[in-house]
Structures are given as structure tokens and as C-alpha cells.
Amino acid sequence: VAFEDPGYSVTVSNAAARAGISAVPVPVDESGVDVSALSASGARAVVLTPAHQWPTGVVLSPQRRLQLAEWAAGCDGTIIEDDYDAEFRYDREPVGAFQGLAPDRVAAIGTVSKSLAPALRLGWVVCPPGLAPLVVEEKALHDRGSPVIDQLAFATLVQSGRFDRHLRRMRASYGRRRAALVDALAAHAPKVSLTGLAAGFHAVAHLPGEVAEQAVIAAARERSVGLYGMSEQRADRSLSPSQLVLGFGNLSERAIASGIASVGDLLRG
């Protein structure tokens, strides 16, 4: 099974190892996962985040999507599409799920961990009919099913329309938090560029060439500001350029502004 690099390398590798499968990294560029590299890897399955790549924040380009569908058709491949923050786009309509392009090749995963709370532990898999019995069997072996009351409560929330209202309200709120991050960086560290879609709960900050990722993180920690490096998300940490993955989902606009202000000198280099 292949996974995106940078990406969920530890999660995928641990799960694959437990299943007796080897996991191989495939590089991600500004158009998403490199499908030629995927093809060359020999993997028959791949875990992807096409709508908003974790952690680079890029979207899988239309051309790559077509290549990916061809890859899957050519090698009887399976794509595990993790649409982990599908509900949160701030500047435009969400891109369609890749699943729509190749429904017989894709297991699409969704979750309420981002839209409601990770504490609920609710998610779903939309997979080809042929895979469904195997997924059900595996789930039953692990836990004999998820809590029923939580599922019924979520269904009620959706059916009543209150889930949609919650999403609209939170989209506006998270959008303001992202704007606060953009504004704070422009004010305090204008040489730091920010990439990734206006979506989800994180953006990637590219540090000036002379600023070392780990040094900035350590110095910020001394000031009680938690920063996280892109290198942690890479299969080979030594190859990582100096980048930060900045989360803005669980912080107020005020906290974002004051946090960036207090580490501005570090980010400027």
C-alpha cells in the first residue's frame, strides 16, 4: 500500500505492518500525489487525501485524477480516499470526491472528527459493493460495531437540518481564523509564504531559506507557542525544506494574532 509523502506515514505504516503489508511513500508536489511514482512503486492500493492533501494543503489536479483512474483500472488497484475535512472550504465550492470518477475502485472515508468532535469516534466508509462484506467482517472482528446511541444522535442532527446550520456557522468561524493567520503573518513575517487551499484547519508556512525549522520550533516553545514542523510528516525527515504546518482550527482569532506576533522575529529569521 502506498501513502502520500509528506502525509500520514506513521498511521498508514503501522496499520499496514499489522496487516502484514508493506507501506511505501510516494511524493506529493503542487498538483498532489505523483501518479507516475505511484505506478513505479508497484503498490496495488494507495491512501490519498485528494481534496485537501494532508499536510501540504494542495488539491489533486484534474490531470492527475485522470492518471489515477487509469492507474487503478490498469492494475486492479484500490484507492482509499480520506476526505477528512470535506465540509470546510472557505473560498469556493469543494472539489468533487475522486470517488465519483472511479466508484468501483475507491473506498471513500468520512468522519465527524473535524465537523463535530474527535471524541465521538464516528466515521464511515463508502466502498465498492464487492469490498463491503470484507470491511464489515474486519469491523466486527475489531469491535463488533460502533456505539448505536451516538449514531442515532448524529442521524437526528443531520435529518433535522441542525448539522447543516452548524457547518455553515463553523465555516464562517474557521474562515475568520484562517484570515487572522494570513493577516498576522503578513504583518509580522511578510517573507513567510503560506500555501495550501483556503480549507480545513491548517496551512503550510514556508520559512525563509536561512531559518531552520527545528530551531524555530524550539525557540517558539520557550515562549509557550506550539509550532509543528513539516519534517515530522515526511518519510525522510532529512529531505524536508524548512516549513511549518500551522493549525488554526482550535484557536481564537485573538490567540492566533498574539501567537504569531510573539514569534514573528523567529519566523523572519
Add this chain to the structure above:
Amino acid sequence: VAFEDPGYSVTVSNAAARAGISAVPVPVDESGVDVSALSASGARAVVLTPAHQWPTGVVLSPQRRLQLAEWAAGCDGTIIEDDYDAEFRYDREPVGAFQGLAPDRVAAIGTVSKSLAPALRLGWVVCPPGLAPLVVEEKALHDRGSPVIDQLAFATLVQSGRFDRHLRRMRASYGRRRAALVDALAAHAPKVSLTGLAAGFHAVAHLPGEVAEQAVIAAARERSVGLYGMSEQRADRSLSPSQLVLGFGNLSERAIASGIASVGDLLRG
């Protein structure tokens, strides 16, 4: 890993197979699991229901408990003690958990599936400190933890004393249901003997020699009465004497009485 026969053969075998371990049955008699047979099996771990064996309903005798502790000490063995219906004894105080005899050898499992509802999917493992990190790692790989709101609600129920009140009320209720089963069998099929502790939600009915288990089950189904055979719970079904595992937990006293009355002629043979 060894498992009790009769017992949870399918559950244990499937889980063991997934972990790359072979599962071996060990016979149960009226004193509980046969520890000499366990010792001879070469297994280094065993899944047991010592307080109220599933499905025979017997309790593991004091002598067998000592043998079991010796077995575990002698082979560095692990006992997985499934105390699945610990809260429900109708005629006496519950026997102590085996875990108390050999706390460094036992992983004791509890659940709210019987005391509240299987729909909650809440349980716990009390294990030796050395095993805890491995259990936590395995749990994290499977599901990254159980739903938090349900756990907090259960903690509130326990702390408030309402869980204890619920158990007292339900013990009385289930005790009456078991008494209804005993009375109905005495009235309609006096040759059928009932064994197993006055505990939990099931009892074992021993059919007269000339009555075939599967024939009774099929004929009862024609009359819309669901009966379950002991042979389904055995590793080798062909060796099973003619016995039924009668559940009384989710039926009213009236339903129990009328159900037994309507199949009394089948049980009498």
C-alpha cells in the same frame, strides 16, 4: 491460546487467526475448565469465564483455581478472564474474580453490554502493568479510543449511585425471570433438568436421552419459539449431548411461561 469447550470458540478462533495464533479447545466439566488438559495443550494463554462459565453456567471450583494459578506461574501463562455477567447473581454473593488470585497473570475483562446495553460498546481491561502499554497500542491501532461522551455518561451514572440502583432493580427482575423458567419447566417438562448457577441470563436444559437437540429446535421454530442448542457452542458438534441453552434475560415472565408451555410436549419427548 486456549478457549473453553463449550465456549466462545468462533469468537476466540477468529480473533486468534487474525493475530496469527492458533486456538485450541480445552474441555469444561462441572468444576469448570480442565486445567490438566489446558496444561497438556501447550497453550500459553487461555480465555476463561470462571465466575459463570459460558455456556454451561458452572463456576470454576476452588481447587481448579489453585491449579490454574500454578499453571500460569509455571509456564509464564496469561489468563484472559471474561467476567461478562459479573453483576448478576440471584441466589448468593458473586464469587471473587480469579484476577485476585494471580493479578500479575490475569487480564480481566468487564463490560456494560449485559448491565446496560450492548449498543453502548463500553468495556474495560484490568491487566498487569507490563501488558498495559501493549493493550493501549493495540486499541489505538484499531480505533484510536472509544467514544468519550459515552464514557463520561457512564462515569456519571456510577458516581451518582444510579448504576447501583439500576443493578439492584434489574437483579430482582432477572431473578424473577429465571424463577419463571424453572417453574415452567417443572410444570411442563419435569424430566428436563436445569443446570448452571442462578446467575446471568441463561441456563442449560438437559433433554431426556431420547430427545434430539436439533429436532426439538426445528419443531419449536415451527411454533415461533426460538431455542438454541449447546452443540453450536462446541468445537466438535457431533460430541454434544442433547442440551439447550435457554436465555431468559430479554423476555417477560409471561413470555417465558407461555413459550415453555407451548413446547412442553417437545421437551418431554
